Amino acid sequence: xxxxARGMTNQMITARGLTKxxxxxxxxxxxxxxxxxxxxxxxxxxxxxxxGAGKSxxxxxxxxxxxxxxxxxxxxxxxxxxxxxxxRRRIGYVGQGTSGGHxxxxxxxxxxxGAFYGMGRRETRARAAELIDSLELGQVANRxxxxxxxxxxxxxxxxxxxIHRPELLFLDEPSTGLDPHSxxxxxxxxVDLRRETGTTIFLTTHYLDEADQLAERVMVxxxxxxxxxxxAPALKQQLAGDRVTLAFGSATDAxxxxxxxxxxxxxxxxxxxxxxxxxxxxxxxxxxxxxxLDVHAATHRPPTLDDVFLALTGRSLREEGAAAA
Amino acid sequence: xxTITTDAATAASRPTDARPAASVARPTGFARDTAxxxxxESRPLVRDPFSVVFSLVQPLVFLGLFGPLLVGxxxxxxxxxxxxxxxxxxxxxxxxxxxxxxxxLLFEMQTGSHERTLVAPLSRGTxxxxxxxxxxxxxxxxxxxxxxxxxxxxxxxxVPGLLVGLAMLAVFGVGLGALSYTLALACRxxxxxxxxxxQTLLFPLMILSGMLLPLDEGPAWMRVxxxxxxxxxxxxxxxxxxxxxxxDPSILGGVxxxxxxxxxxxxxxxxxxxxxx
Numbered sequence: 001x002x003x004x005a006r007g008m009t010n011q012m013i014t015a016r017g018l019t020k021x022x023x024x025x026x027x028x029x030x031x032x033x034x035x036x037x038x039x040x041x042x043x044x045x046x047x048x049x050x051x052g053a054g055k056s057x058x059x060x061x062x063x064x065x066x067x068x069x070x071x072x073x074x075x076x077x078x079x080x081x082x083x084x085x086x087x088r089r090r091i092g093y094v095g096q097g098t099s100g101g102h103x104x105x106x107x108x109x110x111x112x113x114g115a116f117y118g119m120g121r122r123e124t125r126a127r128a129a130e131l132i133d134s135l136e137l138g139q140v141a142n143r144x145x146x147x148x149x150x151x152x153x154x155x156x157x158x159x160x161x162x163i164h165r166p167e168l169l170f171l172d173e174p175s176t177g178l179d180p181h182s183x184x185x186x187x188x189x190x191v192d193l194r195r196e197t198g199t200t201i202f203l204t205t206h207y208l209d210e211a212d213q214l215a216e217r218v219m220v221x222x223x224x225x226x227x228x229x230x231x232a233p234a235l236k237q238q239l240a241g242d243r244v245t246l247a248f249g250s251a252t253d254a255x256x257x258x259x260x261x262x263x264x265x266x267x268x269x270x271x272x273x274x275x276x277x278x279x280x281x282x283x284x285x286x287x288x289x290x291x292x293l294d295v296h297a298a299t300h301r302p303p304t305l306d307d308v309f310l311a312l313t314g315r316s317l318r319e320e321g322a323a324a325a
Numbered sequence: 326x327x328t329i330t331t332d333a334a335t336a337a338s339r340p341t342d343a344r345p346a347a348s349v350a351r352p353t354g355f356a357r358d359t360a361x362x363x364x365x366e367s368r369p370l371v372r373d374p375f376s377v378v379f380s381l382v383q384p385l386v387f388l389g390l391f392g393p394l395l396v397g398x399x400x401x402x403x404x405x406x407x408x409x410x411x412x413x414x415x416x417x418x419x420x421x422x423x424x425x426x427x428x429x430l431l432f433e434m435q436t437g438s439h440e441r442t443l444v445a446p447l448s449r450g451t452x453x454x455x456x457x458x459x460x461x462x463x464x465x466x467x468x469x470x471x472x473x474x475x476x477x478x479x480x481x482x483x484v485p486g487l488l489v490g491l492a493m494l495a496v497f498g499v500g501l502g503a504l505s506y507t508l509a510l511a512c513r514x515x516x517x518x519x520x521x522x523x524q525t526l527l528f529p530l531m532i533l534s535g536m537l538l539p540l541d542e543g544p545a546w547m548r549v550x551x552x553x554x555x556x557x558x559x560x561x562x563x564x565x566x567x568x569x570x571x572x573d574p575s576i577l578g579g580v581x582x583x584x585x586x587x588x589x590x591x592x593x594x595x596x597x598x599x600x601x602x
Contacts, residue, residue: 085446095441098437112361127349157441161441167348
């Protein structure tokens, strides 16, 4: 890992020891504790973690919205402390809320946004038209933001974040609150954007499938720290095995089988977690049959990011996500 | 898990033919940024001019329902009473219009569009100044309508006086609007606090300005309160200006009160906006 971010031309984000403590009711609360991270140009990275893990706080520091208590970061070539305006000119940010003003018309907001970024009138208009087209907002361009559906509002948010062709786009919980169809549609737009412009994308999510399907690299965050950082397949491979279940005719058979394959039995069913469970399964069935233990049914499930989170923290992200939603 | 139809995982592979993204944002100055904020804030008014007229209902109700009572109570003629009352209504337009304007910012702080402007490379001060200047537009339009409505009933219109009066009111309104935004920034997500402070201050300020009824007959403490209320100076000056009495010393007092309100409002507002996170 390079020590000096400015020496590296292809680093889009380099953060060292990023820390944020808030004072709440007379107590110091450490929202983010010494986060180090680096994101290369062109990467699509997801910050995955439960609500309150410190994902948004980290993003708010990287986007200059919040001054860090300690630590440094260089974002899109500018130091977040010394040159926040430089950072702001080069990044796009889509926060958790609705970026468009409720009583504003979609196209008007895009034009205003262009002016905010110092773009010329003609340039802004052309760019707004391009974004309206590519994000399929033509039908609603002259409508007020408050009259749009959740998915449409989110696409407007993204268009606003992209008006100035940012080199780096931050998406904070981009699909929270959207129905499955709108989510899929939004993901397609994000993926298209990435493919067509090579924009570096940094997103936060507490949805497992979003991190799994969308991101090339997943950083798992929990209680203010980054606790894992790799591709989704590598995380699954390293931190969580395949789940294999074997069903038997009786609980005694199951108990005997559990001892042989190194699993746990619950009634007549044995559960085993193992790397390469798909390869082990036929062998187990054969060996158990040789020992007189007939496998009546078997299932195999590859690991999910939830299994990774469970292995790392002892908690399930799925349950926390469901509780939060 | 696979409710998603897009093959995002494959499509997300590294772009091959992508041209490198390069931001086209450029540095700008205070004036240009302020203008950009002003234009953005003004657009809903341009798109929906009726909203400007709609918020005139309250002052017009005062003019139409309170005015006749005033005529009856004072026993004077309609024209003479209007000459005294209309300038007060003009200030009321400015007061009601700008004191509540912070609620728009409060709403944008809660929905997220304010956050978006904080990430844009605008200087924070322009976010406040541009907004405060926008409030002048409906104020001037509404003030003009109020005066024109009163003319058929015998109100004598002095055009130079009206123009100077509206300009003074605009300066005052910018300051009051800035104070309202300051309050919004201080209240953040506590709507109730914003409206509580707003309501607590609005009516005392209005009554203690001599806007609706003269304070000359009131108890001494009320006249003392009026003497420290910048609004009462603005009301007095507005009465002199709309009568075309340019030599009246109260005009200077009104201008000073308006400028002071503007200076204090903008100073506090810009400071609050710079501290906004």
